[in-house]
Amino acid sequence: MDQGNLLTIPVVPWKVESVGNSHSQLLLEFYDREQTPLRRYVTMLGIDPETARDIVQESFLKLHEHLLAGGEQSNLRAWLYRVVHNSARNRQASFGVKKTSRLEDMTPAASPVARELTAEEELLEKERSARLRQAMGRLSEAQRACVVLRTQGMKYREIAAALDLSVSTVGENIQRGLERLRELI
Amino acid sequence: MNCERLDWDLLVRAVDKELSPAEEQLVETHLGKCAQCRREFAEVAHFSRKIAEAVNDIAVVEDSGDRERLAAQINRHELLKPVRQIAPAQVMRRFGWGMAIAATLALGIIFAPKQSNSTSGNVSVRQQASVASAIEVDGETFVALPYSNPDLPASAPRIVQMQVPVSSLADIGIAMTPVSNVVLNQDRSVLADVLLGADGQPLGVHVVSWE
Numbered sequence: 081m082d083q084g085n086l087l088t089i090p091v092v093p094w095k096v097e098s099v100g101n102s103h104s105q106l107l108l109e110f111y112d113r114e115q116t117p118l119r120r121y122v123t124m125l126g127i128d129p130e131t132a133r134d135i136v137q138e139s140f141l142k143l144h145e146h147l148l149a150g151g152e153q154s155n156l157r158a159w160l161y162r163v164v165h166n167s168a169r170n171r172q173a174s175f176g177v178k179k180t181s182r183l184e185d186m187t188p189a190a191s192p193v194a195r196e197l198t199a200e201e202e203l204l205e206k207e208r209s210a211r212l213r214q215a216m217g218r219l220s221e222a223q224r225a226c227v228v229l230r231t232q233g234m235k236y237r238e239i240a241a242a243l244d245l246s247v248s249t250v251g252e253n254i255q256r257g258l259e260r261l262r263e264l265i
Numbered sequence: 266m267n268c269e270r271l272d273w274d275l276l277v278r279a280v281d282k283e284l285s286p287a288e289e290q291l292v293e294t295h296l297g298k299c300a301q302c303r304r305e306f307a308e309v310a311h312f313s314r315k316i317a318e319a320v321n322d323i324a325v326v327e328d329s330g331d332r333e334r335l336a337a338q339i340n341r342h343e344l345l346k347p348v349r350q351i352a353p354a355q356v357m358r359r360f361g362w363g364m365a366i367a368a369t370l371a372l373g374i375i376f377a378p379k380q381s382n383s384t385s386g387n388v389s390v391r392q393q394a395s396v397a398s399a400i401e402v403d404g405e406t407f408v409a410l411p412y413s414n415p416d417l418p419a420s421a422p423r424i425v426q427m428q429v430p431v432s433s434l435a436d437i438g439i440a441m442t443p444v445s446n447v448v449l450n451q452d453r454s455v456l457a458d459v460l461l462g463a464d465g466q467p468l469g470v471h472v473v474s475w476e
Contacts, residue, residue, distance in 0.1 A: 104339045111332060119325045133331070140335055150423060150461070212319035231317035236283050251283065255274045262312065 103147035117232045124228045125168045139163045158241035215264035223257035226250050270295050271302045280310045400469045407460045407469030423461045428454040
């Protein structure tokens with residue numbers, strides 16, 4: 081290409097008409113699948129539900145930027161959890177305990193199983209879940225994060241990638257976390 | 266736990282299906298003959314399910330508006346970040362660049378003979394070589410963005426080809442001069458190679474073709 085085709089680009093940032101939409105579809109499919117577990121995860125880190133929603137929304141925007149910039153796509157789930165985790169920690173640092181939530185107070189979701197239980201059984205189940213969430217609030221941050229990610233069906237290596245830990249440390253956190261929960265319940 | 270062979274760690278990892286083949290063999294064999302460990306294994310599995318239920322029991326209020334907003338932002342490409350955050354100290358430098366470009370343009374218009382470096386169809390692109398410096402990558406020459414350092418190209422540059430609207434180019438002051446009587450449609454776009462640095466920020470641009 082000869083020099084005559086070159087443009088002088090001034091200092092103002094420019095807009096791009098299109099960079100292809102393949103990643104956009106990927107991102108929205110990912111959003112449909114992961115946003116609810118992500119919000120639960122952030123909530124379990126002690127963030128109030130409304131802030132959790134903002135954090136997750138912002139994280140998907142960051143994922144969009146990541147994809148636009150040609151970032152690594154091999155483990156986007158772990159990438160997303162890492163971003164969400166770090167955002168949650170930053171928020172906690174910025175507003176302290178003012179907007180954090182008591183885990184045992186989280187509103188339980190209506191489930192088909194719950195409807196089949198008697199009112200008394202349902203109440204007992206809710207109490208049990210609330211006690212468990214309360215106990216999880218007493219785990220160390222790393223143990224809680226590992227235990228919660230485990231409940232979302234993540235393998236240890238995925239959790240390790242998301243939390244920037246070794247696989248063996250993830251195993252230890254889960255093991256000790258479960259032991260501690262059993263003691264507390 | 267009374268059994269000495271299967272500790273808590275093995276049982277938890279067995280429930281999570283995180284055992285090595287050798288460990289899996291050991292656990293399977295042992296569970297086959299040890300009722301106490303089978304009960305313990307079942308307890309760990311049950312307890313794990315209860316923990317998962319406690320987490321998944323948290324209500325998440327779904328709002329379809331969230332997804333629509335995300336989709337809209339993607340479609341509008343609002344997230345293509347500005348190439349750099351402008352620090353206050355850079356503002357004057359950028360202003361200086363703007364003045365330099367304006368001065369070069371003015372001098373070119375007044376003194377230089379009409380110069381069309383290259384044409385395709387009805388459009389030419391005017392180059393301000395006196396302002397821009399070039400970056401060579403893989404034999405391709407990119408005009409360096411004024412705030413990039415052409416002497417320090419990124420360690421792992423990438424080249425992305427993209428359509429850039431003429432109107433956007435006009436917004437940012439790039440002159441695309443018609444060389445015939447045909448009026449340039451501002452909806453048109455040009456195909457350009459954009460050199461991205463390791464941090465994903467554009468370092469330079471090379472217009473490939475235009476309609």
